[in-house]
Amino acid sequence: MCNNIRVRFAPSPTGNVHIGNIRAAIFNWLFARHTGGKFLLRVEDTDLERSTPEAIKTLLESMEWLKLDYDEPVVYQTANVNEHLKAARKLLDSGHAYKSDKGGKGECIIFKMPSEGRLEYNDLVKGRMRKKAEDTQDFVIVRSDGSPVFHLANVVDDILQGITHVIRGDDHVENTFKHIELFKALGAQPPAYAHLPMIVNNMGKPYSKRDGSAFVGEFREQGYLPDALFNFLLLLGWAPGDDREIMSREEMIKAFSLDRCKASAARFDLKKLRWMNGEYIAAMPKDEFKKEFLRRVSDAGIPTEPLGCTVDDVIVPVQPRTKTFGDIPANCIYFFTEDYPFSEAAVAKRLKQPEAGRILEETASRFESIHDFTEEAAEDVIKELAEKYGGMGAVVHPVRVAVSGVSEGPGLFEMLRLIGKERTIARLRRAIPQTAL
């Protein structure tokens, strides 16, 4: 395999790292790792208002969190401004660019696009791309204040860094026609291009922060694991060609190729991400899960000692059911305190029922006579009552909501055993007033 391959991730730091951008980083990284090439990071920090040190820090942290390591020191675009201007002068000298003072605001440098014929390139994802020269326009490469424009800086840096493949979002397809002409005018071989499909929402529109979480930092905060987010983003625009979805880094590196990238838009499916994250959480070593579990519980201001059992006991049923760490406090609070909130929807659906009060009282009094409060013993009681009240659901649901405040959670009998007999009975009775219609 050819190992002269050099790719780069070239974000413009803004303080937030959009998932569409980091997906480009992931594809570049995997391409480099698969081919044995080099993966570089170039910070396009020429917009001095947005590219603050904090914005750059956020970017670097996101890269590190996702384990996107790069093979050479970071290149900051602002450090190359002299090279950009040198290239502009070269273009002026060779007649590829001219000066103009169109708006009367001072002279800027403009790059000449071809005026006839057809511009074409072969996109490794999108196929043959064409544009009539007459549909293109000359464009500014150096502003009247002397600062280089994105197109020039981007191309000159790609030349300086010896980039062989540009893998980026398809919002840059139009720019590519300009960039290729710049490469040629500067006497450089244009790189190969691969434009990744847009990430879209349910309506097929570009996925933005209005649709939900869109930044790496938000997913991190909500308790997504970096490996799960990485895996999910890889499948937004790429597929291994078999039915694998969960893949290890090694498997991804082995399977990755640009010709498996999809050209059509990739729909962001939060349900799938939650499912995938749940799979990664379930597979975590127990002590790692426990550490994060306790951190989330304590950050939420909940005491970290469960009432009737140990943290390890609680984790057994909770770990395989957790979709994100952010869900933990709300899903588990009843293990730690009597002061757990009741979901309004769950109360309306399960407790505001004609017989719910009687069911809770009867369950409580039958539990009182159980000597050894095992899962089987609790189940026997509930089954008997289920016969009387028309089915398991009629009893299980109100009991669950009464003792936990929510309608979903671990298996009911396991949960009751962990909460303990006396506490369960007290909770059932305490919830009875809430059943009043």
Ligand code: GLU
């Ligand atoms: N800074 C540009 C962006 O973030 C770079 C695009 C590219 O990869 O060439 O969109």
